[in-house]
Amino acid sequence: MPEKFVYADNAATTRVSQSVLDAMLPYFGEEYGNPSSLHSKGREASAALGDARARIAKLLGAKESEIYFTASGSEADNWAAKGAAYANRDRGRHIVSTKIEHHAVLNSLKALEREGFEVTLVDVDQGGRVSPEAVANAVREDTVLVSVMTANNEVGTIEPIAEISAAVKQKNRKTLIFTDAVQAAGTLRLDVRELGVDMLSLSGHKLHAPKGVGALYIRNGIRVSNLIDGGGQERSRRGGTENLPYIIGLAKALEDAVAGIDENARVSAMRDRLIDGILDKIPYTRLNGAREQRLPGNVNISFDYIEGESLLLWLDMNGICASTGSACSSASLEASHVLLALGVPVESAHGSLRLSLGRDNTDDDVDYILRVLPGIVERLRAMSPLYEKVNGSKI
Numbered sequence: 001m002p003e004k005f006v007y008a009d010n011a012a013t014t015r016v017s018q019s020v021l022d023a024m025l026p027y028f029g030e031e032y033g034n035p036s037s038l039h040s041k042g043r044e045a046s047a048a049l050g051d052a053r054a055r056i057a058k059l060l061g062a063k064e065s066e067i068y069f070t071a072s073g074s075e076a077d078n079w080a081a082k083g084a085a086y087a088n089r090d091r092g093r094h095i096v097s098t099k100i101e102h103h104a105v106l107n108s109l110k111a112l113e114r115e116g117f118e119v120t121l122v123d124v125d126q127g128g129r130v131s132p133e134a135v136a137n138a139v140r141e142d143t144v145l146v147s148v149m150t151a152n153n154e155v156g157t158i159e160p161i162a163e164i165s166a167a168v169k170q171k172n173r174k175t176l177i178f179t180d181a182v183q184a185a186g187t188l189r190l191d192v193r194e195l196g197v198d199m200l201s202l203s204g205h206k207l208h209a210p211k212g213v214g215a216l217y218i219r220n221g222i223r224v225s226n227l228i229d230g231g232g233q234e235r236s237r238r239g240g241t242e243n244l245p246y247i248i249g250l251a252k253a254l255e256d257a258v259a260g261i262d263e264n265a266r267v268s269a270m271r272d273r274l275i276d277g278i279l280d281k282i283p284y285t286r287l288n289g290a291r292e293q294r295l296p297g298n299v300n301i302s303f304d305y306i307e308g309e310s311l312l313l314w315l316d317m318n319g320i321c322a323s324t325g326s327a328c329s330s331a332s333l334e335a336s337h338v339l340l341a342l343g344v345p346v347e348s349a350h351g352s353l354r355l356s357l358g359r360d361n362t363d364d365d366v367d368y369i370l371r372v373l374p375g376i377v378e379r380l381r382a383m384s385p386l387y388e389k390v391n392g393s394k395i
């Protein structure tokens with residue numbers, strides 16, 4: 001048994017918080033009505049659904065009629081990208097996005113390409129930042145959609161969405177702007193009017209609500225096609241009986257996140273101590289992503305002469321949960337598209353480690369990682385013939 005357990009993979013998913021669980025429980029029990037039913041049980045459920053929608057709308061600076069619930073962040077991303085493309089194809093068939101989007105967006109765009117849409121993916125700088133000028137330059141007369149994530153899930157870069165929106169609208173005011181805010185929503189304050197976006201996606205499980213619930217903000221008055229046909233749910237925009245317990249959980253989680261925004265300072269301090277500690281203690285390492293404009297909990301570091309998978313296994317044996325941008329951890333067998341887009345060499349991408357901290361982490365967790373990690377890296381490098389060559393002698 002490892003001496004300690006440290007969950008440092010909050011960018012992959014978070015633990016459902018006690019307050020969210022408490023808020024959800026009645027809706028698995030006594031409050032089991034279908035919001036579409038006309039009787040009292042249904043009306044109670046419908047009122048709770050409306051209340052959750054109104055609370056989420058308020059937190060995002062949106063109107064209640066602009067929030068739609070989905071079964072995941074991926075569904076919300078698919079809906080925004082495909083729905084906006086389909087509904088506006090008479091205006092044009094060109095879409096602009098970035099090389100570092102989540103696969104829910106990138107693969108939606110690939111699907112659209114197969115249907116005759118043209119996609120331009122703009123480059124990012126070494127820190128993962130998307131330039132508003134580069135996006136605006138890529139926008140044309142026939143550009144129907146721009147999709148740029150609010151913050152990146154692998155390297156934590158926070159994108160200048162308000163500036164991007166302004167630059168895009170100046171170039172073509174008809175172009176719709178979508179931002180995947182799934183990774184940002186747990187920590188950044190989000191206001192759709194300030195961001196200037198037409199659509200924004202969220203996911204419950206990245207902010208201490210359950211997996212399998214998401215939301216899409218769709219600004220009133222824009223054209224977006226439906227993807228899921230069914231009954232009249234979600235104002236006839238998305239069929240399927242609403243997952244009321246999870247939706248209640250999502251509303252509570254977003255409220256908690258906004259109320260706990262002060263926690264960011266503590267989490268950022270842990271992040272910086274972890275980054276500095278690793279770079280100080282371990283040679284041949286580099287930070288991936290930017291120092292500034294970085295999500296509070298994101299640490300992404302490459303260790304030369306090491307495979308990310310081996311590192312993960314050893315960390316796991318020591319009770320530390322993390323993730324890597326290396327190949328074998330992904331189904332595609334390719335190194336992280338995000339790290340490659342930042343210009344990280346393939347070998348370094350294979351030796352990358354993402355530690356993502358959250359509000360459940362403590363200073364003890366950071367101390368423990370800093371105590372355990374150098375020894376693991378040293379042991380793995382001792383087995384690497386390449387490292388032996390570079391370092392001259394065995395360790």
Ligand SMILES: *Cc1c(COP(=O)(O)O)cnc(C)c1O
Binds near residue numbers: 074077153181
């Ligand atoms: C996790 C994630 C998604 C997908 O959300 P799911 O609810 O897991 O489908 C989309 N975009 C980003 C940036 C994410 O981090």
